[in-house]
Amino acid sequence: MKRIGFVCVLFVLTMLFTATALAHTPILMCVEEDGECECKGMFSDMSLAVGAKVIVKDDSGKVIREGKINEDGECIFPISKVHYTVIMDAGAGHVTDPWDPRDDE
Numbered sequence: 001m002k003r004i005g006f007v008c009v010l011f012v013l014t015m016l017f018t019a020t021a022l023a024h025t026p027i028l029m030c031v032e033e034d035g036e037c038e039c040k041g042m043f044s045d046m047s048l049a050v051g052a053k054v055i056v057k058d059d060s061g062k063v064i065r066e067g068k069i070n071e072d073g074e075c076i077f078p079i080s081k082v083h084y085t086v087i088m089d090a091g092a093g094h095v096t097d098p099w100d101p102r103d104d105e
Helices: 002-022
Strands: 026-033 036-043 053-058 063-068 074-078 084-089
Touching (some): 036 084, 053 074, 063 074
Antiparallel strands (some): 036 074, 053 084
16 A cells, blocks of 8 residues: 555656646747847746847857847847847757748748
């Protein structure tokens, strides 16, 4: 009987820690409009990623612009004349996959 109790407690703890880990998956959504790129940064629990770094790189990997997610969960910058990708780095390993405007075409 003690073994079943231990397994139940272990299962509950595993579920709690898994849910906590999943709650902070970073999400970056960007759209180009009116000469600007507007990015919205948040986590999978829908909390805004305020203060997270937004990094814009050209095809060679050179950083061409940096910004931060503001209190509204946004980072807006002029569209670059060269092809670019955008990532969000919220620290502690919370980095998004690159957003590429060509993927939205």
